[in-house]
Amino acid sequence: xxxxxxxxxxxxxxxxxxxxxxxxxxxxxxxxxxxxxxxxxxxxxxxxxxxxxxxxxxxxxxxxxxxxxxxxxxxxxxxxxxxxxxxxxxxxxxxxxxxxxxxxxxxxxxxxxxxxxxxxxxxxxxxxxxxxxxxxxxxxxxxxxxxxxxxxxxxxxxxxxxxxxxxxxxxxxxxxxxxxxxxxxxxxxxxxxxxxxxxxxxxxxxxxxxxxxxxxxxxxxxxxxxxxxxxxxxxxxxxxxxxxxxxxxxxxxx
Ligand SMILES: NC(=O)c1ccc[n+]([C@@H]2O[C@H](COP(=O)([O-])OP(=O)(O)OC[C@H]3O[C@@H](n4cnc5c(N)ncnc54)[C@H](OP(=O)(O)O)[C@@H]3O)[C@@H](O)[C@H]2O)c1
Numbered sequence: 001x002x003x004x005x006x007x008x009x010x011x012x013x014x015x016x017x018x019x020x021x022x023x024x025x026x027x028x029x030x031x032x033x034x035x036x037x038x039x040x041x042x043x044x045x046x047x048x049x050x051x052x053x054x055x056x057x058x059x060x061x062x063x064x065x066x067x068x069x070x071x072x073x074x075x076x077x078x079x080x081x082x083x084x085x086x087x088x089x090x091x092x093x094x095x096x097x098x099x100x101x102x103x104x105x106x107x108x109x110x111x112x113x114x115x116x117x118x119x120x121x122x123x124x125x126x127x128x129x130x131x132x133x134x135x136x137x138x139x140x141x142x143x144x145x146x147x148x149x150x151x152x153x154x155x156x157x158x159x160x161x162x163x164x165x166x167x168x169x170x171x172x173x174x175x176x177x178x179x180x181x182x183x184x185x186x187x188x189x190x191x192x193x194x195x196x197x198x199x200x201x202x203x204x205x206x207x208x209x210x211x212x213x214x215x216x217x218x219x220x221x222x223x224x225x226x227x228x229x230x231x232x233x234x235x236x237x238x239x240x241x242x243x244x245x246x247x248x249x250x251x252x253x254x
Contacts, residue, residue, distance in 0.1 A: 002053065003130065004080045006030045006071070006123070008062060008115065009089030011038040013187030014138060017212040018086050019046060019055075025216075027083060028054040032071065034061050056080065062089050063110040068118035075123075082126050087116040087160075088138040092153035092193035094253065105152045112156035117163065127175050134176040134219050137164045141183040141230050144237040148250035153193070157181075161223070168222040179223050180215045182206065183230035200252055204229055 005022050009015040011033035019029055023046040031039050036059040043055035058074050060067055075082070090112045093100050116137055127133035140154075143161035147154030164179035171177055184205045190196045206227050214226040225231045237245050 002026045002028045003083035004028045004030050004054075004056070005084040005086060006032065006075075006082065006119075007086045007088060008032045008119070009138075010042065011035045013189060014182070014185065014208050014212060015086070015088040016042055017208045018088065018136075018215075021209075021212050021216060022084075023050050023053045023055070026050075026053065028056075030056040030058060030075070030080060032058045032060055032062070033089065034059065062115040063107040065110075067110075067115050068122050071119060072122045075126075081130070082123060083130055083132070084134045084136070085119060085123050085127065086136045086138070087119060088136070089115065090138060090156075092150055092189065092195070094150050094194040096149065097151045100152075108152055109156055112153070113159050116160060120167070124171075124175070128171075132176075133174070135164075135167075135178075136215055136219055136224075137177070137179050139164065139179045139181045141181050141225065141234050141237075143179070143181055144234045145249055146242070146246045147253065148246060149253040150193070150195075154249075165222050176220045178215075178219050178221055180211075181223060181225045181230070181234065182211045183225075183227060183233065185211050195253070198253060206230075 005027045007015050007018050007029060010019050010031035019031055019042055031043060033039055039057045043057050046053055046055050060070055093104055137160050139160040140157040142154040143157040161179045164177055167177050184201050185208055186205045187208055190201045195201055211226045215224055218224045225234050
């Protein structure tokens, strides 16, 4: 059995695609999300196709306070030897900060930031002891700027980008760690965030297969931005005056 890669948010979208592509490369997997039937069906498909790949499933709401302890307990109980961690689970919610439920935005911080940070902390020691260990933290092109009408989501992704870059330096030589910064990608994300009607998601959407292939290929880099238009957008966000960038983002996302 190959060493195990932990994937959060593996029941759909990018997380599901990470599972398929890593299984093809021979990795065993621990898939985590809330929807049991989706996780079970992905695990079954993979194990049917790749007899040497073992897929573990942990059904868990990552917004609960002690979620990282559940993950750690599962890994210890099943004596899993880890190769990688993909902190992918996340969601957004479109709307003015004051009109969105506070509890929803607190949950967003739990899933987009707190579990990513605490899982990384819990698993770093084990990953350090493996050769070629890696962590991919899924940020977004949103990480490079403020996002009016999606204020907490954008701020959460700025945390992921900053945190991952800092760890890239701290862990050099021990673990490869990258911040994956996709732009609009066809998954369930836009529907859940209330963004499907935006031009951004109608015109410039990448396929999740391409995003994941790129993310795995360049996982040794600190910042990974798939797609030329996304690279240009992220660069402009850092070059142009912040007042322009946030006004443009507001117009696009209103
Ligand atoms: N798609 C895009 O345009 C885009 C662009 C930039 C960045 N991203 C980022 O990419 C990552 C993956 O999103 P996606 O596009 O693949 O969207 P998706 O299809 O909606 O997938 C999100 C995943 O996160 C899981 N998740 C959400 N809340 C959870 C919770 N409380 N506990 C456990 N799992 C939870 C979901 O599983 P369950 O519902 O089964 O729990 C699902 O597997 C996110 O971090 C997102 O911010 C996406």
